[in-house]
Amino acid sequence: MSTIAFLGLGAIGAPMAQHLPARGFDLIIWNRTRERADRLARSVRARVARTPAEAARESDVVITCLPTSREVEDLLGGDDGLMAGFRRGATLVDCTSGDPATSRRIAARLREHGVAFVDAPVSGGKRGAEEGTLTVMCGGDAAVVERVRPILSAFGKNIVHCGDVGAGDMVKAVNQALLAIHIWATGEGLATLAKAGVDTRIALDVINASSGRSNTSMNLFPERVLSRAFPRTFRLALLDKDLRIAADMARDAGVPAPLTQLASELFRAARAELGEEADHVEAVRVIERTAGVEIGA
Ligand code: NDP
Numbered sequence: 001m002s003t004i005a006f007l008g009l010g011a012i013g014a015p016m017a018q019h020l021p022a023r024g025f026d027l028i029i030w031n032r033t034r035e036r037a038d039r040l041a042r043s044v045r046a047r048v049a050r051t052p053a054e055a056a057r058e059s060d061v062v063i064t065c066l067p068t069s070r071e072v073e074d075l076l077g078g079d080d081g082l083m084a085g086f087r088r089g090a091t092l093v094d095c096t097s098g099d100p101a102t103s104r105r106i107a108a109r110l111r112e113h114g115v116a117f118v119d120a121p122v123s124g125g126k127r128g129a130e131e132g133t134l135t136v137m138c139g140g141d142a143a144v145v146e147r148v149r150p151i152l153s154a155f156g157k158n159i160v161h162c163g164d165v166g167a168g169d170m171v172k173a174v175n176q177a178l179l180a181i182h183i184w185a186t187g188e189g190l191a192t193l194a195k196a197g198v199d200t201r202i203a204l205d206v207i208n209a210s211s212g213r214s215n216t217s218m219n220l221f222p223e224r225v226l227s228r229a230f231p232r233t234f235r236l237a238l239l240d241k242d243l244r245i246a247a248d249m250a251r252d253a254g255v256p257a258p259l260t261q262l263a264s265e266l267f268r269a270a271r272a273e274l275g276e277e278a279d280h281v282e283a284v285r286v287i288e289r290t291a292g293v294e295i296g297a
Contacts (some may be wrong), residue, residue: 002025002026002060002061002151003019003025003026003027003028003058003059003060003061004025004026004027004028004059004060004061004062004063004151005028005029005030005049005055005056005058005062005064006027006028006030006058006065007027007028007029007030007031007052007055007063007064007066007075008021008064008065008066008096008215009036009053009061009065009235010030010036010066010067010210011063011126011232011234011235012065012095012122012125012129012234012293013065013095014036014040015061015126015130015155016065016122016129016134016154016155017029017040017044017046017063017094018040018043018044019043019132019154019155019156019167020044020046021044021045021046021151022044022154023151023154024026025043025045025151025154027044027047028046028047028048028050028054028058028059028100029041029047029049029055029183030049030054031041031046031054033180034048034064035123038217039151040103043117045206048184049240049258051080052075052080052081052082052085052165053079053080053081053082053083053084053085054085055082055085056081056082056084056085056086056087056090057086057087059087059088059090060083060089060090060091061091061092061093061148061151061296062091062092062093062094063092063093063094063151063223064087064092064093064094064095064096065094065095065096067096067223067237067241067264068088068096068098068099068220068241069094069096069098069099069102069103069106069169070102072094072096072098072102072106073102073105073106076106080121082233083109085112085115086110086115088113088115088135089113089114090116090117091116091117091144091147092106092107092110092115092116092118092225093117093118093120093148093151093152094116094117094119094120095120095121095122095230096119096120096121097116097121097122097169097172097173097238097242098119098121098164098245099141099169099173099245100119100167100169100170100245101166101246101251103117103119103165103166103169103233104165104166105110107140107165108235111250115220116140116144117140117159117165118138118139118141118144118145118147119138119139119140119165119166119168119169120136120137120138120139120152120168121136121137121168121169121172122134122135122136122137122155122156123135123137123172123175125233125236126233127233129155130131130156132154132156132157133156133157133160134155134157135156135157135158135159135160135167136155136156136158136159136160136166137153137160137162137167137168137171138152138159138160138161138162138167138170139162139163139164139165139166139167139169139170140161140164140165140168142161142264143150145161148279149250160192161178167202170249172242173242173245173246173249174246174249176242176243176245177242177243177246177247177260177263177264178237178242178265179216179239179264179280180215180242180243180266180280180283181217181259181260181263182215182217183216183218183280183281183284184215184263184266184267184283184287185213185277186216186217186221187225187287187288187295188278188283188287188297189207189212190203190204190221190225190295191287191288191289191291191293193291194294194296194297195291195292195293196297200226200295200296201226201240201296204217204221204222204226206254210232214285215279220281221295223283223297224279225281225284225296226257226295226296228296229283230279230281231279231280232277232279233279234275234279234280234297235277235278235279235281236267236270236271236280236282237271237273237276237278238280239267239280239283240264240270240271242267242271243260243263243264243267243268244264244268246260246262247260247264266283266286267283269281269286270282270283270286273286282292
């Protein structure tokens, strides 16, 4: 039985980690705020490590799922850090939606210690994590990705090798830019229709049977905006972070990307207005406030 360490039991990390014991893996968990790890250990078979080093010392594969690559890199160093515990031949699978440059730097540092690295951001949200149906986009050596595939399949349905280290991060960032653009554009369109006196429920039904539909219009708007539920599943602050990665990538590649740049600016402003705990779909509230209308009212 392989021993897996899972570090970072946030909104998406906890429901991902909970599948591992049922798949026959020996699970060790660590979270900065220990209470979250203790809570998970009460519902699934898992041991709680006191430090990242302790978690790595006993594991063949370490999975991280933190806000950004910076927190992952910070977790490596120091007496209690991952580097102090890694076994030779171990693998770090980073499920953070990270930035490719930092992932490459982490991979190079680990390689010197005989530890492999895969960037493996996920998509599918909290519900996908709970149901074990996430898409996992992997960057790294093909043989290493194959080696960890049985572990990733505990929470992922589509596990795709996208290329070298950083490729998973890059595909994820572009996906997130598309998500943000869909949210903003759908919000703008429906706010305009609402203000012009058109019933937005009827309008959304028409759009969802027409060529302008998207996952955002088909699922996010009916379930979260028209219902006014706005559940907090994925923080706006994290989508802002993803957009910065996408905008930087386009700039570095010399690709003019005015839509991505603008989306990055809009979501940065929305984050400043709504705060660190707001959900990503709540960006629509900024459109509503500036338009002076409530979608679905
Ligand atoms: P959350 O904000 O819910 O959780 C963040 C986790 O990281 C917590 O466990 C937190 O610990 C830990 N953490 C934060 N800062 C540090 C630090 N400096 N050192 C150690 N641990 C730290 O984030 P999510 O779970 O939503 O997201 C995690 C990653 O997954 C992000 O990259 C996100 O973009 C991505 N993602 C999220 C999705 C979602 O639906 N939520 C969907 C797809 C991808 P503590 O408990 O102590 O705060």
